Amino acid sequence: MSVNATLNAQDQHHDDGHGHHHKETFITKYIFSQDHKMIAKQFLITGFAMGFVGILMSILFRIQLAWPEQSFYIFELLLGDKYAPDGVMTPDSYLALVTIHGTIMVFFVLTAGLSGTFSNLLIPLQIGARDMASGFMNMVSYWLFFISCVIMISSLFVESGPASAGWTIYPPLSALPEAIPGSGLGMTLWLISMAIFIAQSLIGSLNYIVTVLNLRTKGMSMTRLPLTIWALFVTAIIGVVSFPVLLSAALMLIMDRSFGTSFFLSDIYIKGEVLAHQGGSPVLFEHLFWFLGHPEVYIVILPAMGLVSEIMATNARKPIFGYRAMIASILAIAFLSTIVWGHHMFVSGMNPFLGSVFTFTTLLIAIPSAVKAFNWITTLWKGNLQLNPAMLFSIGFVSTFITGGLTGIILGDSTLDINVHDTYFVIAHFHLVMGISAVYGLLAGVYHWFPKMYGRMMNKNLGYAHFWITAVGAYGVFFPMHFIGLAGLPRRYYTNTAFPYFDDLADVNVLITLFAILTALAQLIFVYNFIVSIFYGRKATQNPWNATTLEWTTPVEHIHGNWPGEIPSVYRWSYDYSKMNRDETDYVIPGQDYVPQHIPLQPNEDELSH
Amino acid sequence: MTVFLIISVLALLGLTFWQMSKILKLSKPVSSDDPSIASDKDNKTQAYLLMAFTVFLYVFMFYNFWNYTDLYLPEAASEHGVDYDRLMFISMGVIIFVQMITQFLLHYFGWKYRGKKGQKALFYADNDKLEFIWTIIPVIVLAGLIIYGLFTWSDIMFVDEDEDTLVIEVYAYQFGWKARYSGEDNTLGKANVRFIEGVNTLGVDESDPYAMDDKITTELHLPVNKKVLFKFRSQDVLHSAYFPFHRAQMNVVPGMITQFGFTPTLTTEQMRTTDYMIDKVKELNEIRKQRTKELEAQGEMGLDPYEFDYYLLCNKICGVSHYNMQMKIVVEEEDEYEAWLADQPTFGSTIEKK
Numbered sequence: 013m014s015v016n017a018t019l020n021a022q023d024q025h026h027d028d029g030h031g032h033h034h035k036e037t038f039i040t041k042y043i044f045s046q047d048h049k050m051i052a053k054q055f056l057i058t059g060f061a062m063g064f065v066g067i068l069m070s071i072l073f074r075i076q077l078a079w080p081e082q083s084f085y086i087f088e089l090l091l092g093d094k095y096a097p098d099g100v101m102t103p104d105s106y107l108a109l110v111t112i113h114g115t116i117m118v119f120f121v122l123t124a125g126l127s128g129t130f131s132n133l134l135i136p137l138q139i140g141a142r143d144m145a146s147g148f149m150n151m152v153s154y155w156l157f158f159i160s161c162v163i164m165i166s167s168l169f170v171e172s173g174p175a176s177a178g179w180t181i182y183p184p185l186s187a188l189p190e191a192i193p194g195s196g197l198g199m200t201l202w203l204i205s206m207a208i209f210i211a212q213s214l215i216g217s218l219n220y221i222v223t224v225l226n227l228r229t230k231g232m233s234m235t236r237l238p239l240t241i242w243a244l245f246v247t248a249i250i251g252v253v254s255f256p257v258l259l260s261a262a263l264m265l266i267m268d269r270s271f272g273t274s275f276f277l278s279d280i281y282i283k284g285e286v287l288a289h290q291g292g293s294p295v296l297f298e299h300l301f302w303f304l305g306h307p308e309v310y311i312v313i314l315p316a317m318g319l320v321s322e323i324m325a326t327n328a329r330k331p332i333f334g335y336r337a338m339i340a341s342i343l344a345i346a347f348l349s350t351i352v353w354g355h356h357m358f359v360s361g362m363n364p365f366l367g368s369v370f371t372f373t374t375l376l377i378a379i380p381s382a383v384k385a386f387n388w389i390t391t392l393w394k395g396n397l398q399l400n401p402a403m404l405f406s407i408g409f410v411s412t413f414i415t416g417g418l419t420g421i422i423l424g425d426s427t428l429d430i431n432v433h434d435t436y437f438v439i440a441h442f443h444l445v446m447g448i449s450a451v452y453g454l455l456a457g458v459y460h461w462f463p464k465m466y467g468r469m470m471n472k473n474l475g476y477a478h479f480w481i482t483a484v485g486a487y488g489v490f491f492p493m494h495f496i497g498l499a500g501l502p503r504r505y506y507t508n509t510a511f512p513y514f515d516d517l518a519d520v521n522v523l524i525t526l527f528a529i530l531t532a533l534a535q536l537i538f539v540y541n542f543i544v545s546i547f548y549g550r551k552a553t554q555n556p557w558n559a560t561t562l563e564w565t566t567p568v569e570h571i572h573g574n575w576p577g578e579i580p581s582v583y584r585w586s587y588d589y590s591k592m593n594r595d596e597t598d599y600v601i602p603g604q605d606y607v608p609q610h611i612p613l614q615p616n617e618d619e620l621s622h
Numbered sequence: 623m624t625v626f627l628i629i630s631v632l633a634l635l636g637l638t639f640w641q642m643s644k645i646l647k648l649s650k651p652v653s654s655d656d657p658s659i660a661s662d663k664d665n666k667t668q669a670y671l672l673m674a675f676t677v678f679l680y681v682f683m684f685y686n687f688w689n690y691t692d693l694y695l696p697e698a699a700s701e702h703g704v705d706y707d708r709l710m711f712i713s714m715g716v717i718i719f720v721q722m723i724t725q726f727l728l729h730y731f732g733w734k735y736r737g738k739k740g741q742k743a744l745f746y747a748d749n750d751k752l753e754f755i756w757t758i759i760p761v762i763v764l765a766g767l768i769i770y771g772l773f774t775w776s777d778i779m780f781v782d783e784d785e786d787t788l789v790i791e792v793y794a795y796q797f798g799w800k801a802r803y804s805g806e807d808n809t810l811g812k813a814n815v816r817f818i819e820g821v822n823t824l825g826v827d828e829s830d831p832y833a834m835d836d837k838i839t840t841e842l843h844l845p846v847n848k849k850v851l852f853k854f855r856s857q858d859v860l861h862s863a864y865f866p867f868h869r870a871q872m873n874v875v876p877g878m879i880t881q882f883g884f885t886p887t888l889t890t891e892q893m894r895t896t897d898y899m900i901d902k903v904k905e906l907n908e909i910r911k912q913r914t915k916e917l918e919a920q921g922e923m924g925l926d927p928y929e930f931d932y933y934l935l936c937n938k939i940c941g942v943s944h945y946n947m948q949m950k951i952v953v954e955e956e957d958e959y960e961a962w963l964a965d966q967p968t969f970g971s972t973i974e975k976k
Contacts (some may be wrong), residue, residue: 028687104942107939184876185860291877294860330746331745332747382760386724394745395737397737399668410728411679421716421719425767427774427775428771430870431869435937469658491682492686495686495693496690500864502935502936512906515906515907516906553656556659557659590745605743
């Protein structure tokens with residue numbers, strides 16, 4: 013009842029709006045827009061801009077790792093005299109680069125850029141709503157994100173350098189400017205930027221949750237929602253549960269840094285002086301950080317899983333296999349994700365008994381993940397696969413998710429973690445399972461929903477070139493990393509030349525860097541394709557992929573309120589692809605292998621419960 | 623002038639792209655099929671590329687295993703390390719097996735069921751039995767791994783300390799390590815960073831009688847086949863004491879004492895004479911010789927030839943010289959160890975000298 017009431021109220025409001033059209037100026041349309049579709053594009057493009065910086069940084073430190081302490085013009089050009097005297101990268105700037113690379117990629121690209129973009133774009137369109145529950149809060153959310161980007165980028169230019177204590181910013185290193193120069197003003201800006209980022213994430217997430225719960229159109233029960241919406245909805249819930257904990261950790265760290273408290277600091281002697289701090293514990297910070305940090309990786313991967321499920325079903329012309337199991341596994345992953353954080357801390361000095369508990373919960377999370385992987389593979393089985401670029405990226409997603417996920421069984425086992433903890437084995441694992449996979453999800457989503465965002469199509473052949481180079485390059489970068497990790501090579505080392513034992517890893521590092529450069533260059537194809545297609549791409553038809561979900565019932569040209577007339581009602585789930593009629597003679601709608609969600613039950617159709 | 627040139631080049635480039643895209647658009651054949659959507663021909667090409675990619679993936683994985691497997695650390699040099707390696711071997715076996723099968727199915731289906739006009743996809747939404755099977759199999763396999771892992775973990779982490787256990791403090795600071803042996807009384811003297819002064823660089827409590835016979839060293843010597851319990855203490859920031867050859871690691875946390883215990887089983891000498899290490903060192907020295915040639919050609923100093931030693935390294939980001947925070951470890955026979963230790967000055971004698 014309440015759902016209908018809200019909907020009607022919205023309809024009415026919208027109809028009222030028709031009478032006196034408020035004039036949209038450039039500013040209200042493109043800058044301070046409250047339209048979810050525009051905000052989605054703002055998130056996407058800001059995310060891409062940050063991603064450009066993040067990837068560029070990774071190339072810089074990869075060059076240093078392959079050819080340590082050699083002079084490169086590009087270092088001199090981009091890092092300047094102070095951070096690369098004579099073109100040789102300093103250890104300071106190496107640590108700053110890895111720190112900011114991690115921060116940008118995890119938070120700014122894969123959290124805001126991925127979930128921000130697609131939550132905004134798809135939630136109202138796929139559930140059948142005119143806009144988000146609060147367009148204003150949505151706008152505030154984006155602009156807070158923008159401010160936090162500006163602050164993070166500006167921290168690159170401060171005198172003492174940006175934060176360089178690793179993206180996990182463990183104190184005391186991050187708390188004491190005496191310990192590392194980056195922990196001065198750079199770290200302060202990092203913390204301010206992240207505090208604002210958390211605020212934007214909370215405002216956004218609350219909005220997504222309320223919208224999904226209250227603004228679904230008539231007939232859109234929770235079990236008829238596309239998996240994208242389930243994933244984005246649960247992601248928002250995890251965000252609301254875990255991000256505030258990071259905020260509290262950040263606030264306590266700010267207190268320790270600037271106001272002399274001792275939450276995380278105790279018994280420290282540095283630069284010839286004993287500090288007054290007493291009684292705090294860095295391990296407490298690790299607990300707080302990872303209480304967000306671990307759910308965060310699911311905040312990153314769940315939206316990608318949702319997008320991939322949707323794209324895969326559409327392009328396989330088949331329902332997603334095991335819809336309810338997919339929802340159940342999203343919920344199971346979400347629940348378990350909040351009780352596994354300790355697996356980052358097996359050797360942190362916490363009680364070994366806790367290690368046992370976290371090993372147990374961590375390996376449990378492999379079960380829903382395995383179910384998802386098997387279900388995706390089965391979705392392909394006996395399909396009629398339309399191998400569009402989005403579909404290829406979705407297949408690529410499943411591939412890297414499996415490869416990266418499997419090594420999680422090693423790292424999640426407290427015993428095995430002892431000797432591979434903080435080595436390149438970990439880098440390989442999480443880049444494949446959450447980095448590359450989530451990026452594939454993001455790219456698949458962009459290729460698939462580009463027509464919805466810009467009313468034009470992206471170039472298919474450039475998309476293919478982009479995918480194949482990326483697919484080869486990503487494995488080229490991260491597969492060999494497992495082996496140098498197993499050789500005991502620690503991460504975050506400026507150079508490995510201090511240990512002659514690692515000399516034979518130099519070749520592998522060169523190989524990895526070459527693949528990394530190749531992969532990064534391939535992204536330029538995408539950038540070109542993206543920009544050119546916005547302006548010159550082929551005009552899209554209303555439903556280019558023959559998909560069932562509601563967003564493809566809206567007109568190509570964006571209008572405020574999404575549907576010109578009434579919001580369509582929903583009569584079925586979103587996966588009626590290739591469904592046959594009762595006598596198995598033809599599709600339910602003859603000659604058309606899909607039945608959109610707003611089409612009522614046909615006379616010769618069996619209703620199936622999924 | 624240069625600026626002007628750059629701007630005009632950019633402008634011309636932009637113009638070229640614009641013109642090219644116009645031409646491309648005009649030259650597109652007029653047909654009802656949208657060329658931005660995969661056609662049957664595309665499906666076929668991409669499906670074969672997918673197969674080619676699968677071949678690449680398997681060849682690449684095989685290449686990696688073939689070439690890089692011997693990068694894995696040599697046999698464990700500690701008692702529990704043998705269990706560690708066995709568990710690692712089993713887990714690796716399981717994941718490689720699953721990887722090979724699932725990747726094949728994924729890519730094979732991608733190729734086999736490539737889209738064709740008129741081909742009907744199977745409406746196949748659910749199969750409870752199938753889903754139950756692939757829920758229960760991971761459950762069983764993981765349960766096995768969890769149970770095995772937890773037993774090993776308990777054995778490693780819960781050290782029962784007896785009179786015979788050698789207690790050594792490993793002290794971390796930016797950017798180095800020190801070791802403190804407990805001396806004849808087998809008890810470490812109290813310590814806190816607040817006592818750091820002059821030669822007393824580890825902040826040992828000078829009023830504690832247990833501290834007087836403590837010995838502070840810059841190398842870590844360990845007697846073979848004797849259980850050692852390390853007590854870790856940090857002076858400034860987080861560090862992590864990583865003993866890769868002994869399959870041991872523990873973070874070093876300012877404000878608290880963490881611990882890890884193991885029994886070394888191979889002396890440095892024994893490790894040096896294993897086939898693995900002989901080959902490895904030979905290879906490393908080849909690389910270093912090559913590198914020396916290059917360096918000398920540039921008029922720089924060459925590299926010393928390498929001889930294997932165990933080392934302890936820092937594995938938690940701790941500052942600018944994190945990459946070079948190491949300590950040599952010597953594992954030797956009991957008598958050699960005793961002789962070495964006897965040569966080290968006691969803490970009492972060090973502070974008297976000042």
